[in-house]
Amino acid sequence: MSDLLERLRGRGWRMTSQRRVVAEVLAGDHVHLTADEVHALAAQRLPEISRATVYNALGELVLLGEVIEVSTDGRAKRYDPNAHHPHQHLVCSHCGTIRDVHPTGSPLADLPAEERFGFTVTQIEVTYRGLCPSCA
Amino acid sequence: MSDLLERLRGRGWRMTSQRRVVAEVLAGDHVHLTADEVHALAAQRLPEISRATVYNALGELVLLGEVIEVSTDGRAKRYDPNAHHPHQHLVCSHCGTIRDVHPTGSPLADLPAEERFGFTVTQIEVTYRGLCPSCA
DNA sequence: ATCCTACGATGGACAGAGTCCAAGTCAACC
DNA sequence: GGTTGACTTGGACTCTGTCCATCGTAGGAT
Secondary structure, eight states: OHHHHHHHHHTTOOOOHHHHHHHHHHHSSOOSEEHHHHHHHHHHHSTTOOHHHHHHHHHHHHHTTSSEEEOSSSSOOEEESOTTSOOEEEEETTTOOEEEEOOSSOGGGGSOGGGSTTOEEEEEEEEEEEEOTTTO | OHHHHHHHHHTTOOOOHHHHHHHHHHHSSSOOEEHHHHHHHHHHHSTTOOHHHHHHHHHHHHHTTSSEEEOSSSSSOEEESOTTSOOEEEEETTTOOEEEEOOSSOGGGGSOGGGSTTOEEEEEEEEEEEEOTTTO
């Protein structure tokens, strides 16, 4: 996690107390937080941090490739710090719980050339939906 | 498309002029309209139709399984009338164009039992992202 | 054909998520 | 310890969607 701070600083990311707190919140074990949840956790350590700053920092972390934006419902985006290990998501349709999963094989192989319409496909997102054990 | 109206009426869907226009707008080309786009198109035929009515009708069509809700960005949901033919989506990261695609094989087979965490998986969404020919 | 009535439509207020901006602050380099 | 330009702030604003009280009407009953 201080790896993260190192990397960011090394890339010329100006280190402010606000950005540090946002990065630390994400690097904790709370996964898939919404921006407001990140803001709430950050505010526990830095009470006057503003929402705009959290949004800015999150957006920059996404651009830097340190965090992935996930939107599994049509509501708030979630921020996934597990950006350096490719994975997909398993979502409970009832309670919204999200788990990282690692399917074998590549879904790209399943898309025939004639179905690509000339696109250069660079990314594939797979969302598995169903009921988790508690909601079943 | 009048198939759609038939089916809806047969299921006891009370047919109002507003609902008819919404259904007809969707039954047009296989595009992926947002609620506001549906509203705009519907309003060309029925100028005083309200946003709330369009949202209501779209929500009911989704519940009836006649239309699928798609959210490929974190922004407005899109409504996909191609609900009776399973398919996935190919999205241009630059201009947002969406195309229906039909991958071979099932990604479910790629999710090992130990990666399912006891979930009962009932639905899988795959989104292929990349650049379309015009944006490349 | 007309009447009834429950279901649907309306539009304006409201809510949630996110963006923008002008003014103030401060991290990093000198 | 200055200087300076990048960062932060908070409030206003946008966009998407929901809610609700009131009004209108589709379709069965007569």
